[in-house]
Amino acid sequence: MIREFRLPDLGEGLTESEILSWRVAEGQLVTLNQVIAEVETAKAVVELPSPFEGVVARLHEAEGTVVEVGKPIISFDVIDTDVPVPAAPEPQRRQPTLVGYGAEPDRAGRPARRARRGLAAPAEPTPPAPAPARTPSPAAAPAPAAAPAPAAVITDAPVRERPRSTPPVRKLARDLGIDLALLTGTGPQGRILRADVEAARLADRGRSGESVTAETAVPPVVADAPHLGQGREERIPIAGIRKHTAAAMVSSAFTAPHATVFLTVDVTASMQLLEKLRSRKEYDGVRLTPLVLAAKAVCLALRRHPELNARWDEPAREIVRYRYVNLGIAAATPRGLMVPNIKDAQDLGLRELALAISDLARTAREGRTPPAALSGGTVSISNVGVFGVDAGTPILNPGEAAILALGAVRSQPWEYEGGIALRQVTTLSLSFDHRLVDGAEGAAFLRDIGDVLAEPAMVLAMD
Amino acid sequence: MSLHIPVDHPENTGTEPNDPYVQLIRPDGTRVADTFYSRWVQDVDAEILRGLYRDMVLVRRIDTEATSLQRQGELGLWPPLLGQEASQIGSARALRPTDFVFSSYRENAVAYCRGVEFADLMRVWRGNAAGGWDPYSVNMAPTQVIIGAQALHAAGYAMGIAQDGADDAAISYFGDGATSQGDVNEAMVFAASFQAPVIFFCQNNQWAISEPVGLQAAIPIANRAPGFGIPSIRVDGNDVLAVLAATREALDRARSGAGPTFIEAVTYRMGPHTTADDPTRYRDAAELEDWRRRDPITRLGTLLQNEGEADSAFLASVDADADALAGGLREACLTMPDPGPQDVFAHVYAEPNSWLDRQQEHYGAYLAMMDVPAEGNTR
Numbered sequence: 001m002i003r004e005f006r007l008p009d010l011g012e013g014l015t016e017s018e019i020l021s022w023r024v025a026e027g028q029l030v031t032l033n034q035v036i037a038e039v040e041t042a043k044a045v046v047e048l049p050s051p052f053e054g055v056v057a058r059l060h061e062a063e064g065t066v067v068e069v070g071k072p073i074i075s076f077d078v079i080d081t082d083v084p085v086p087a088a089p090e091p092q093r094r095q096p097t098l099v100g101y102g103a104e105p106d107r108a109g110r111p112a113r114r115a116r117r118g119l120a121a122p123a124e125p126t127p128p129a130p131a132p133a134r135t136p137s138p139a140a141a142p143a144p145a146a147a148p149a150p151a152a153v154i155t156d157a158p159v160r161e162r163p164r165s166t167p168p169v170r171k172l173a174r175d176l177g178i179d180l181a182l183l184t185g186t187g188p189q190g191r192i193l194r195a196d197v198e199a200a201r202l203a204d205r206g207r208s209g210e211s212v213t214a215e216t217a218v219p220p221v222v223a224d225a226p227h228l229g230q231g232r233e234e235r236i237p238i239a240g241i242r243k244h245t246a247a248a249m250v251s252s253a254f255t256a257p258h259a260t261v262f263l264t265v266d267v268t269a270s271m272q273l274l275e276k277l278r279s280r281k282e283y284d285g286v287r288l289t290p291l292v293l294a295a296k297a298v299c300l301a302l303r304r305h306p307e308l309n310a311r312w313d314e315p316a317r318e319i320v321r322y323r324y325v326n327l328g329i330a331a332a333t334p335r336g337l338m339v340p341n342i343k344d345a346q347d348l349g350l351r352e353l354a355l356a357i358s359d360l361a362r363t364a365r366e367g368r369t370p371p372a373a374l375s376g377g378t379v380s381i382s383n384v385g386v387f388g389v390d391a392g393t394p395i396l397n398p399g400e401a402a403i404l405a406l407g408a409v410r411s412q413p414w415e416y417e418g419g420i421a422l423r424q425v426t427t428l429s430l431s432f433d434h435r436l437v438d439g440a441e442g443a444a445f446l447r448d449i450g451d452v453l454a455e456p457a458m459v460l461a462m463d
Numbered sequence: 464m465s466l467h468i469p470v471d472h473p474e475n476t477g478t479e480p481n482d483p484y485v486q487l488i489r490p491d492g493t494r495v496a497d498t499f500y501s502r503w504v505q506d507v508d509a510e511i512l513r514g515l516y517r518d519m520v521l522v523r524r525i526d527t528e529a530t531s532l533q534r535q536g537e538l539g540l541w542p543p544l545l546g547q548e549a550s551q552i553g554s555a556r557a558l559r560p561t562d563f564v565f566s567s568y569r570e571n572a573v574a575y576c577r578g579v580e581f582a583d584l585m586r587v588w589r590g591n592a593a594g595g596w597d598p599y600s601v602n603m604a605p606t607q608v609i610i611g612a613q614a615l616h617a618a619g620y621a622m623g624i625a626q627d628g629a630d631d632a633a634i635s636y637f638g639d640g641a642t643s644q645g646d647v648n649e650a651m652v653f654a655a656s657f658q659a660p661v662i663f664f665c666q667n668n669q670w671a672i673s674e675p676v677g678l679q680a681a682i683p684i685a686n687r688a689p690g691f692g693i694p695s696i697r698v699d700g701n702d703v704l705a706v707l708a709a710t711r712e713a714l715d716r717a718r719s720g721a722g723p724t725f726i727e728a729v730t731y732r733m734g735p736h737t738t739a740d741d742p743t744r745y746r747d748a749a750e751l752e753d754w755r756r757r758d759p760i761t762r763l764g765t766l767l768q769n770e771g772e773a774d775s776a777f778l779a780s781v782d783a784d785a786d787a788l789a790g791g792l793r794e795a796c797l798t799m800p801d802p803g804p805q806d807v808f809a810h811v812y813a814e815p816n817s818w819l820d821r822q823q824e825h826y827g828a829y830l831a832m833m834d835v836p837a838e839g840n841t842r
Contacts, residue, residue: 008536011739033531044741051535370747 003052004072011043018066019073020045020239028056036074054078064237165192173197241336252398256312256433260393261443265450266414268424273456282351290426291329291383292354293453294406298381299325299346299353300459301448308402308445309378310436319436328380328397329357331364339397340369341377381406384429391427401436404449405429426453484697484729487704490757492765503708509772515556515703516767517781519548519760522572524785526734528792529571529585533738537796538588542569546701546733549759550666551636552576553706554728557714558634563620564603565613566636569666573636577601581795591802593810611637611644614663618650621661621723632717634662634710640671642687643679651725655692660717662710663688663725666700668732673745688725700728701759731757804830 010017017039024036033049036056040046054076061073163180165173169192173180178200185192238246267290274288302309302325311320327345331338340363342348342356363369380397385408394403407427414423430446437445451458485500526543533541544551551572558564558576566573574584583596587606594605607613617635624631641647642665654661667684669676676684688695694716698709706728713724731754735742742751767773808823 006536008534009539010534012540033528043739044735045743046534046738046741049531049534051537368748371744 001078002057003054003076003078005051005074005076007039007067007069007071007073009069010039010041010046014041014043014069016066016068017041018239019061019063021063022059023047024050024056024059024074026056026059030054030056030076050076052076052078062237064239163192164190169194169197176201241338245337248398249395252396255398256396257435258393258396258431259434259437259439259442260429260431261439261446262391262427262429263446263450264425264427265454266416266423267409267426267453269455269457270453271409271424277350283354286351286354287358288354289357290385290409290453291381291406292350292357293456294383294404294428294449295327295329295342295345295353295357295381296350297449297452298327298379298404299348300452300462301445302346302379304448304462305441305445307437307441308432310401311378311399312401312433312435322378324378326376326378328377328400328403329360330380330382330394331361333364333367335367338364338369338374339377339380340364340373341380343376379403385409385426391429393429394431396431396433401433402442402445403431404446405431428453484699484727485705485709486699486702487708488702488762488766490701490762492762492769494766497705497708500705500708500712503711504704507704507707509767509770512704512763512767513772513777515552515707516760516763516773517784518552518556518572518576519703519763520781521785521788522548522552522575523760524789525571525575525581525584525792528789529588529796530734530738532585532793532796533588538585538738539590540737540739541588542571542737543732543734544569544571546731546754546758547666547668548572549703549763550664550700550706550728550730553703554634554636554662554664554710554726557707557710559631560602561629561631562602562714563617563624563631563633564636565617565620565633566603566607567610567613567638567641568606568608569638570606570636574601574603577603579603581792582799585792585796586799589796589799591799592806609646611641611646611650613637614641614647614650615653617661617663618654618657618659618723621654621659621717622657624660625657625720630660630718632660632662632714634664636664636666638671639665639667639669639676639680639684640674641665642684643671648691651688651691651693651723654723658720658722660720661723662713662717663693663723664710665725665727666730667727668700668730670732670736670742670746672736672740673742675746683727685725685727693723693725695725695727697727697729700730701754701757701762703759703763730759 007017009015018041020038020040022037024030024034030036030050030053032051032053035047036050037048038045039048057075057077059074060071061067067073163183164185164187165180170180172194173183173192176197178197180192180197183192183196183200184190186196187193270290270293274290274293277283278288306321309322309325311322313320324344325346326341326343328339328341331340340360342353342360345353345356348356360369360373363373377397377400379400380394380403382392382394382403382405384392384394384405388408390407390410392405392407394405396403405428407429409424409426411422412425413420414425416423428446428450430442430449432442432445448462452462485497486495487497487501487504489495523545526545529538529541530543532538547569551570555564555570555573555576564570564573564577571584578601579596586592586595596603596605598604604613604616607616614635614637617633621633624633635650637647647663650661651663653659654663665684667676671679680687683697685695685697696709696713698705700706706726709726709728713726716722716724732742733751733754764773764778805823805827808819808826811819
């Protein structure tokens with residue numbers, strides 16, 4: 001017996017959840033309460049336990065899909081019917097109530113006058129065309145026939161909510177003979193816009209103009225639907241950290257006008273300093289890398305250039321200058337890019353800074369970064385050198401004014417004391433928010449960092 | 464009555480949140496003696512310990528099954544008690560049937576001990592009723608959702624016990640967050656002034672939803688009570704034996720007319736605040752690991768096994784009981800009849816009320832118009 005599991009309201013009054021991952025596959029035998037999926041609501045990431053014992057007959061929705069509460073997400077072929085399951089409601093009879101006999105209920109037991117909002121229509125009389133904006137689901141692929149059919153669809157649904165639109169658009173659709181129920185709105189809350197109706201008219205025209213078979217008339221979005229494990233393309237749902245990284249990058253790149261300056265520096269003196277420090281007792285077991293010196297140099301240089309340790313507060317029409325440095329360190333982790341930050345880095349000595357960086361990197365790799373470490377950063381460093389490249393144009397961590405990319409340190413022929421010598425050389429790239437920082441300021445800041453790395457004794461002169 | 468009542472236990476005089484507390488079973492399952500509290504559980508033999516172990520395993524199973532039912536859409540919400548089993552079982556098993564419990568929404572283990580039926584336990588969370596059970600059938604008030612309000616109810620009820628000249632006691636359960644509420648503080652003022660036979664049982668589970676306890680308590684929560692003239696004790700809330708001892712001592716004080724006691728059971732909410740909450744957003748996973756090592760059930764299980772009091776037959780019987788119980792809970796939940804739309808009028812007034820009758824009549828006419836049956840569907 002096939003039983004469906006519909007997505008429940010997992011919080012209090014939530015309307016949808018995103019399926020992050022399936023933990024079971026079609027054909028798999030599942031026990032009661034076995035975890036079948038991980039889903040993310042607006043409030044939490046939770047695991048879904050199976051309500052049935054049986055074989056998974058079908059996964060209705062793909063990973064990464066945002067599903068409305070009440071939609072079936074998985075079907076089971078249930079073998080054990082001893083599990084108490086809600087039986088179909090018995091036919092309602094007129095029952096005496098405290099105020100007399102109610103009216104004869106109809107078969108479905110639902111209001112005869114109008115649909116209650118949010119009530120799932122029985123058996124989905126007209127599946128709406130697959131929403132192009134949403135991640136394609138495998139469920140949509142096998143049913144291309146359900147895609148736009150210009151003819152009116154006869155349904156036995158007694159009531160159905162009217163598609164969301166506006167009166168002028170309804171009139172336009174009526175004039176053009178387009179059924180709004182067959183369209184997917186792209187407006188707010190799925191509202192059907194004039195553009196949607198016009199697009200449907202064009203699609204209609206295309207179909208009637210070219211004598212093509214029904215199959216090729218299927219809109220491209222359906223043809224592109226995923227066929228997992230075959231074809232020349234693979235479609236990966238956008239979810240999890242990838243999704244958040246993308247949102248952060250887009251918000252930063254298209255809010256803050258970025259400018260990047262570069263400086264190539266002879267860091268031989270810094271490398272020698274690191275070597276000296278490593279042999280000292282108090283640095284026993286401390287991981288000393290060029291990144292540590294760069295972090296220190298950033299903290300020192302920020303004292304002279306506070307305009308780079310700032311945030312553009314658009315709503316308040318104010319520039320926020322931080323009197324502290326929460327230094328973000330970009331970390332590549334198995335889960336994706338994370339930028340945890342070291343709180344009050346300006347107060348840390350070189351040794352504490354080194355320890356904090358190793359600790360932060362380890363925690364991030366193990367996936368144990370506490371949420372607090374990921375927020376409240378004021379400036380960031382990205383150590384692109386560990387990937388063997390020399391420079392980059394880093395994108396600002398949202399809400400920060402500057403980010404420094406540290407390139408690989410290479411032995412290169414370099415001008416040294418009037419001749420050419422093999423020196424340890426690296427390139428520094430600094431991106432800054434041009435709303436907050438002018439080119440001259442950004443350049444001066446980067447030069448200060450470069451001066452410290454070229455000649456660490458320069459810190460004595462920086463006040 | 465002296466103006467200042469000192470904290471009873473000699474160790475509990477510090478001002479740091481991690482001050483020592485009464486402990487009779489260490490996290491590794493070994494016993495530790497306490498000069499004052501050991502004698503309160505001298506009668507607790509292996510049979511009683513096995514009973515406490517069984518209780519804790521069973522209520523944890525109730526809790527996980529109900530959590531699953533919520534995830535499956537069968538309950539609207541559930542407040543898990545995972546990690547707090549020892550605090551609830553140890554205290555509830557110290558009570559006698561005539562004592563009266565005023566709890567918050569998380570004390571499902573206490574309700575289990577009082578004999579509340581499964582269906583009654585879940586009725587409210589399934590959205591089928593405003594209250595779960597008849598309070599007087601089990602001497603436990605319905606679940607209180609307003610934070611800390613039940614402390615006032617307990618203080619008032621206890622004042623009534625004193626007026627009756629009975630030797631019963633009232634116990635109020637609340638969390639660390641509730642101690643910052645006015646109601647709890649007012650309740651302590653009244654209880655102290657009237658020397659009411661009431662126990663203020665605070666489960667300090669370290670988190671008031673997403674706020675750590677340190678934000679609202681710079682000193683141990685137990686140390687607030689002496690300011691009201693109420694003796695208090697801090698106890699390891701993951702040690703069922705220590706909680707039992709502390710509650711028995713407090714009950715003895717109440718029954719003998721010596722007034723209220725404040726117990727701070729130091730425990731940890733290992734799950735979310737409710738099924739609608741995601742604790743990973745505000746707390747470190749390492750903290751959960753630390754507390755997992757202090758798990759109340761593992762601790763007592765280790766002790767029983769080390770002392771040769773829990774053979775595999777016993778453990779298997781507990782597991783079998785837990786399975787049966789989970790099945791019973793699920794069935795009670797899934798077969799619970801839906802209420803009818805008219806039921807909302809049924810429990811507003813004890814006596815007929817013409818204004819309400821008129822409302823009900825109008826509502827009935829409205830439903831008739833909508834063709835909705837007035838009675839609920841029995842599934």
